[in-house]
Amino acid sequence: MCLGIPGELVGYVEEQADLGVVDVAGVRRRINIGLLVNEDLRLGDWVLVHVGFALSKISESEARAVLDYLEGLGQAYDDELDALRGSDIS
Known part of the structure; x- marks a missing residue:
């Protein structure tokens, strides 16, 4: 199962303007x-992440x-976090 997961923008990749670093x-x-x-993303903003792309800016709440x-989904959520740990856009 692939889920859209909220991540907090914690950094930018200077050498590639279209890449950012999120914490999930x-x-x-x-x-x-x-x-x-066009969303004027700033550090601390939250985005919905799916397959390595920020799809939308969302509120912290x-x-x-x-x-x-x-988190209430249990194993599906754990599997998604494991997949995220194993991925990297470089």
Whole structure:
């Protein structure tokens, strides 16, 4: 199962303007933020991440609600975090 997971933008990749670094439940990964070029993304903003892309900017309260729900899924959520740990956009 592939889920859209909220991640907090914690950095940018200087050499590639369309890449950012998000933190998802303690897992940090580079993701493509190019789809949100017009969203004025700032460090600390929350985005919905799916297959390595930030699909939309979301509020912190929405991110928390989604994370709480996903944690309740148990194994599916754990599997998604394991997949995220094993991925990297370089």
